[in-house]
Amino acid sequence: MLRYILALCYRAAYLLHHALRLRPGAPLEHSKLIVVGSFRTGGAGKTPFCIWLCKHLAAQGKTVALLAHEYAFDEIKMLRQKFAGNESVQVFATRNRYRLAHELDKSCKFDCIVCDDGFEDSRLVGATTILLQWESIPTKISELWPCGGMRSLAKDHDLDHDKSSPMVRILRCEGGNPAVRFVIDKVLHFYSGKEFVKKNAKANIVCGLGNPERFCSDLQDFGIEIGHKFFFKDHSKAFAAQFEKIIQNRPQETFVISEKDAARLPAEFIQKNEKSQIFVASQTTEISTEIAQNLF
Incomplete structure (x- = not known):
C-alpha cells in the first residue's frame, strides 16, 4: 500500500x-x-x-x-x-x-x-x-x-x-x-587488451548499471561463469573507491565490468591497479538490415 x-x-x-x-x-x-x-x-x-x-x-x-x-x-x-x-x-x-x-x-x-x-x-x-x-x-x-x-x-x-x-x-x-538485440561481443583485459578465456572461465561481476542482472545474463550468454556479484547505483561517483576496496579484499580474483563502469575509473585507480585482473565487457547492438533501412 x-x-x-x-x-x-x-x-x-x-x-x-x-x-x-x-x-x-x-x-x-x-x-x-x-x-x-x-x-x-x-x-x-x-x-x-x-x-x-x-x-x-x-x-x-x-x-x-x-x-x-x-x-x-x-x-x-x-x-x-x-x-x-x-x-x-x-x-x-x-x-x-x-x-x-x-x-x-x-x-x-x-x-x-x-x-x-x-x-x-x-x-x-x-x-x-x-x-x-x-x-x-x-x-x-x-x-x-x-x-x-x-x-x-x-x-x-x-x-x-x-x-x-x-x-x-x-x-x-x-x-x-526481437527487433533489437544487445549482446556482449568481446571481453578484454582493461590494461593489456587480451581476450578473456571463455572455457571454464569464472569471474566476479562489478557494475553500476540500470539493469545489472541483464548485464550478468549477457555475460553468461557470452560464456562466463559468474562468481560474486557486486552491484552499485547507476552513475555512481563512488564506484572507483568501492571497486578498489573489493579488489583489496580479493587481490587474486578476476573481475568483469562494463564499458560505462570503466569510464568512471580515474587515472589514479588505473595506475594503482594495473596488475589486477580486470576485464571490460564490450556490448554491441544488433538490428536487422530491413529494420535499419526502414527506421526513417
Whole structure:
C-alpha cells in the first residue's frame, strides 16, 4: 500500500512538472530531431542503441549531434571515447536537451540531432521517436516508479502519427525474434587488451548499471561463469573507491565490468591497479538490415 501511495505521489509530480515546465515547444527548422527512449527508468539500452544509430547515420554521410544529460557523466565520457576521431559525430552534455537542440539547429552544422533519452521531454515536438520496448506498454499506476519500473503511462505519449509526433517506431528488445538485440561481443583485459578465456572461465561481476542482472545474463550468454556479484547505483561517483576496496579484499580474483563502469575509473585507480585482473565487457547492438533501412 505504501509503495502504491508513493507511486501516486510520483504520478502527481510527473503531471505537474509537465504542465508547468515541459509544455510542447517549437519544432526544429533545419536538423532532423531523433529521440531514443523507453518507458523504463533505466537499463533499457538507450545509450548502446544511440551509439549504433549515430554510426548508422554517419555511414550515410550525415553529420550528427548526440545529446545526453550531463548527470550521466559516465555515459558522456564513454560516448566521447567511442566517437573520438569521428568528425561526423559530436557528443554534447546538457541539462536542457530542448534548448541545446534549438541552438545547434540554428548553427546549421548538423543534419541530425539525436537525444539519448528525452522520451519524457514533451517540449521536443516534431521528433522521430524510437521507443525501445522490453515489456508491454505500461497502463497502470502500479507499474510506475517507485511501485514499478516505469516512468510514465502509455496515455502520456501519443504513439500514433500526428502533427506533434510524425513518427514513433516501437522496437521490441525481448521475446521471440526481437527487433533489437544487445549482446556482449568481446571481453578484454582493461590494461593489456587480451581476450578473456571463455572455457571454464569464472569471474566476479562489478557494475553500476540500470539493469545489472541483464548485464550478468549477457555475460553468461557470452560464456562466463559468474562468481560474486557486486552491484552499485547507476552513475555512481563512488564506484572507483568501492571497486578498489573489493579488489583489496580479493587481490587474486578476476573481475568483469562494463564499458560505462570503466569510464568512471580515474587515472589514479588505473595506475594503482594495473596488475589486477580486470576485464571490460564490450556490448554491441544488433538490428536487422530491413529494420535499419526502414527506421526513417
